[in-house]
Amino acid sequence: MIEVKDICKTFQLSKEALKNSKKNVLDVRQDGREFHALRGVSFSCAQGEVLGLLGPNGAGKTTILRILASALKPTSGDITIAGESVITKPEISKQKIGFLSGKTGLYNRLTARENIEYFARLHGMSKQRIRDVGEQLYAQLGIEPYLERRVETLSTGMTQKVSIARAVIHQPEVIIFDEPTTGLDIMATEVILEFIDAQKEQGVSVIFSTHHLDEVGMLADKVTVINDGTTRFSGTLSQFTSQSNESDLRKAFKHFLSSDEVAVCG
Amino acid sequence: MWLVYLKELTELLRDKKTLFFIIALPLLIFPVIFGAMGLVVANVALEEQQKVLKYAITNNNQVPEFSEALFYHRDFELVELALSGDESKRDAVMSGMVDVVIDIPNVHSEHIDNYTQVQWRLFYNDASQLNLVKQKIEKVFEPYVSEIQGELRAAQQLDDALFNFLTAPIKLVVENTADEREDIGEKVGGLLPYLLIVLCMTGAMYPAIDLGAGEKERGTLETLLLTPISRFAIVLGKFFTIMTTGVVTALITVASLLLWGYLIGEVAGVNVVSKVFTTVGVSDLLLILLMLVPVSAIFAAILLAISIYARSFKEAQNYMGPISIVGFLPVMVAMLPGIKLNWTWALVPISNVALAIKEIVKGTVNYDMLAVILLSTIVFAVISIVFCTRWFNKESVLFR
Numbered sequence: 173m174i175e176v177k178d179i180c181k182t183f184q185l186s187k188e189a190l191k192n193s194k195k196n197v198l199d200v201r202q203d204g205r206e207f208h209a210l211r212g213v214s215f216s217c218a219q220g221e222v223l224g225l226l227g228p229n230g231a232g233k234t235t236i237l238r239i240l241a242s243a244l245k246p247t248s249g250d251i252t253i254a255g256e257s258v259i260t261k262p263e264i265s266k267q268k269i270g271f272l273s274g275k276t277g278l279y280n281r282l283t284a285r286e287n288i289e290y291f292a293r294l295h296g297m298s299k300q301r302i303r304d305v306g307e308q309l310y311a312q313l314g315i316e317p318y319l320e321r322r323v324e325t326l327s328t329g330m331t332q333k334v335s336i337a338r339a340v341i342h343q344p345e346v347i348i349f350d351e352p353t354t355g356l357d358i359m360a361t362e363v364i365l366e367f368i369d370a371q372k373e374q375g376v377s378v379i380f381s382t383h384h385l386d387e388v389g390m391l392a393d394k395v396t397v398i399n400d401g402t403t404r405f406s407g408t409l410s411q412f413t414s415q416s417n418e419s420d421l422r423k424a425f426k427h428f429l430s431s432d433e434v435a436v437c438g
Numbered sequence: 439m440w441l442v443y444l445k446e447l448t449e450l451l452r453d454k455k456t457l458f459f460i461i462a463l464p465l466l467i468f469p470v471i472f473g474a475m476g477l478v479v480a481n482v483a484l485e486e487q488q489k490v491l492k493y494a495i496t497n498n499n500q501v502p503e504f505s506e507a508l509f510y511h512r513d514f515e516l517v518e519l520a521l522s523g524d525e526s527k528r529d530a531v532m533s534g535m536v537d538v539v540i541d542i543p544n545v546h547s548e549h550i551d552n553y554t555q556v557q558w559r560l561f562y563n564d565a566s567q568l569n570l571v572k573q574k575i576e577k578v579f580e581p582y583v584s585e586i587q588g589e590l591r592a593a594q595q596l597d598d599a600l601f602n603f604l605t606a607p608i609k610l611v612v613e614n615t616a617d618e619r620e621d622i623g624e625k626v627g628g629l630l631p632y633l634l635i636v637l638c639m640t641g642a643m644y645p646a647i648d649l650g651a652g653e654k655e656r657g658t659l660e661t662l663l664l665t666p667i668s669r670f671a672i673v674l675g676k677f678f679t680i681m682t683t684g685v686v687t688a689l690i691t692v693a694s695l696l697l698w699g700y701l702i703g704e705v706a707g708v709n710v711v712s713k714v715f716t717t718v719g720v721s722d723l724l725l726i727l728l729m730l731v732p733v734s735a736i737f738a739a740i741l742l743a744i745s746i747y748a749r750s751f752k753e754a755q756n757y758m759g760p761i762s763i764v765g766f767l768p769v770m771v772a773m774l775p776g777i778k779l780n781w782t783w784a785l786v787p788i789s790n791v792a793l794a795i796k797e798i799v800k801g802t803v804n805y806d807m808l809a810v811i812l813l814s815t816i817v818f819a820v821i822s823i824v825f826c827t828r829w830f831n832k833e834s835v836l837f838r
Contacts, residue, residue: 282445
């Protein structure tokens with residue numbers, strides 16, 4: 173179970189960013205040199221649940237996911253995984269989280285196997301455990317035929333599969349996907365979606381941010397909508413449509429963005 | 439940390455660009471460049487040597503013998519010009535009508551007859567590095583002056599001793615106290631630190647950009663930051679990789695230069711490289727290598743910090759230009775004439791190592807001072823690494 177409680181994140185704007193912000197329409201989150209990227213974001217995702225994180229560009233999706241993965245520290249609030257704080261014990265939480273962004277995060281000049289094993293060893297896995305977990309994972313993803321090939325020679329779909337293996341080789345309890353299907357073709361997208369579904373079956377909590385509402389409809393048990401750094405909706409998929417009085421996900425999404433209504437259903 | 443180090447090194451060694459900069463460039467390109475430069479300089483010098491100088495002369499009737507010698511000399515070609523004031527003489531040179539104007543006063547004969555000194559003036563452009571105008575004229579001028587002196591000696595019936603005394607009452611004879619090693623050290627020792635230190639920096643530059651800004655751009659840095667390994671370990675792994683490439687580049691380049699220098703020397707009959715080998719011992723070479731390690735550490739830490747600050751590969755490349763100057767300056771200062779290693783210079787980072795390498799090659803190094811240099815450089819390197827690590831922990835730097 174992962175719980176995100178009232179997370180706030182404030183950045184100090186650089187001179188350059190401050191100059192650019194003056195040229196654009198004023199963002200409600202800007203306060204002088206401070207930019208309140210997140211202003212109290214809360215949601216939760218239980219074991220075996222898939223949560224779809226929605227929001228327009230710049231809403232704060234990547235920031236909250238980076239905080240979840242301990243890459244950024246929040247200004248206030250807390251995140252717990254199975255009761256343990258990600259904020260106070262980032263090293264422990266890093267063992268429990270797998271992260272995959274739109275960029276594959278792979279080293280092109282290393283082979284697929286070298287990439288996966290490198291990250292496994294960074295997670296403190298023994299050679300034997302890497303072998304055991306790896307064999308099962310490679311078979312599940314169907315990547316054995318090109319494990320010894322350098323990443324730079326792989327197709328987009330192959331690379332995506334390898335990057336999934338890289339993100340989950342240490343068997344995390346929570347997997348975070350930051351817009352994982354952006355820019356991918358149908359086949360590569362299919363790989364990601366199938367994998368998310370399989371993880372759900374294995375009892376892993378999956379949080380994925382996306383702009384594709386059809387993916388949310390297919391996979392998500394829960395939905396969280398973020399706009400301007402605040403939670404506008406958080407609840408189950410059925411609550412998402414029922415509370416907005418819209419049967420269509422797109423319309424429901426628009427509803428929570430345009431109205432002042434905030435619905436956190438727990 | 440070693441896991442990161444080994445992975446970075448493996449990846450760098452599989453990169454054609456890195457291999458080119460670290461191995462191919464020093465081994466092949468530098469000798470080709472130096473060879474080509476030598477060829478061009480030699481050609482220019484030869485051209486200058488063989489160039490026929492166009493000259494104009496005033497009052498040549500005052501010095502018929504000199505005029506005649508000049509006229510028939512293969513290096514000179516007379517241009518008849520009507521020259522009145524100094525302005526016209528300058529114009530003649532500046533307009534390119536002649537290379538030189540030899541201005542002989544109309545009172546030349548009168549002064550010579552009265553045994554009073556006479557002044558000739560040469561108008562020519564002396565801005566060029568390779569300018570042989572004066573030397574060429576002196577080839578004709580000196581025999582002419584000797585002739586006048588000979589006539590004077592005969593007329594005054596002076597004996598040789600008195601004549602020599604009059605022309606040069608005191609003769610300076612130089613007895614060089616420097617031994618062969620010090621002599622070679624003074625000549626080669628200035629160039630060696632320049633090569634080694636600058637190469638340590640340039641060799642580290644590309645890997646630093648690739649391991650910092652390059653990783654940021656490719657999105658792999660973020661993935662790395664999400665692993666349980668500490669940021670200090672990540673910094674150290676990257677730092678040691680960059681430092682290794684810097685030192686290796688410097689060593690390969692120097693080895694390449696020595697090899698090519700030796701081969702060229704064998705062909706051309708010049709034994710500078712063999713002399714360096716026989717005069718500088720293995721222990722001194724190891725000492726030089728030891729001095730390079732903390733210097734490379736300073737460069738590696740600074741370059742990595744800058745690279746990690748940059749948003750992209752291109753931005754990092756833009757920062758490297760000014761940083762190179764910061765690296766070059768202390769080495770250049772150490773090469774300035776009159777700058778000698780003392781306790782004050784021993785505390786100036788990079789300059790101290792450049793001066794120490796020179797002293798090691800010369801064989802005149804003070805080992806107490808060397809220890810201080812090593813210590814101060816290590817302290818500076820540690821400060822640089824701490825600064826780099828702190829920067830690596832700043833969200834505003836990592837996620838600009």
